[in-house]
């Protein structure tokens with residue numbers, strides 16, 4: 591018997607089911623899969639070992655035993671959690687050791703750790719650009735940068751990807767209308783693997799009294815003669831106002847940092863909401879990252895190996911008739927397919943053949959530019975890279 595006061599049924603599930611069907615029909619429904627037991631450029635996907643060309647483990651440090659042992663020692667001694675936000679009681683000395691080490695590597699005065707790169711961008715950008723200010727954002731910026739811009743109460747202007755002449759013209763026309771101007775780019779663009787020419791960007795920014803914000807998620811640890819990243823590659827270390835990097839890619843751990851002047855870091859400690867209102871990252875992860883940085887420093891072969899594999903793959907794909915964007919030794923190799931559905935069909939076929947590659951579709955990339963995203967690692971055996979090239983060529987030709 592239903593009471594006159596019975597709750598009406600929730601309408602949520604039916605509504606979400608309709609949305610899920612629409613996503614599926616457009617080839618945009620996403621689903622998780624289980625990946626484990628990472629070894630030598632391969633992973634177990636369920637029960638099957640596959641070649642892993644989808645991860646961002648560029649230096650092969652994510653499953654490095656020395657990194658795990660460094661974490662283990664601090665984990666045993668200090669426990670699992672920071673137990674509070676860093677401003678309350680969660681600031682362990684090893685967090686600051688890591689911040690100083692990262693500052694030395696990046697050639698900046700100070701850095702500040704965040705639990706993730708996503709959180710840096712949604713915290714630092716709104717702290718730096720407010721009402722009356724303007725943000726110039728590259729058209730291919732990562733979702734976390736786009737979200738950071740959306741959260742900022744500033745005017746956001748998107749400039750065509752890597753078109754610094756267009757940016758210069760926009761600044762000339764508009765700069766005077768705004769108080770502060772922030773230019774937001776990536777060092778190595780995560781979807782195309784191409785670089786922002788920072789040596790050209792910095793003088794343009796300075797001329798227009800604009801600040802530079804470079805997210806070097808994919809350059810950190812890989813580019814530059816010491817692995818310091820894209821700033822080192824272009825000889826502009828110390829000249830970019832804000833540099834961001836993640837620890838979850840080349841360094842194989844988790845977390846991220848923002849680096850710059852003492853003033854910048856002091857300001858963000860007091861204003862970046864995603865820093866203030868979140869639990870400090872586990873001290874053991876800082877220990878792991880310090881060990882990963884040490885290994886990256888004393889084993890430069892890792893940086894050479896990943897570039898070498900990238901060159902080899904790009905040459906083979908090009909020889910097979912595929913046009914591949916980006917510099918020839920970039921460790922991110924995009925294979926453009928076009929529409930979302932055939933892109934996902936191609937990734938499934940490659941997976942059936944034992945190769946895990948990224949399938950990237952909107953909203954991660956603009957409609958019509960869905961692609962395979964292949965990322966290389968220093969620990970990929972050369973034969974595996976050659977086998978991947980052959981299989982990609984067959985699968986793309988058939989698609």
Ligand SMILES: *Cc1c(COP(=O)(O)O)cnc(C)c1O
Nearest residue numbers: 706707708732734780807836838
């Ligand atoms: C991966 C990535 C991030 C996010 O970093 P996480 O530490 O994984 O949150 C931010 N920006 C760019 C450009 C990225 O590629």
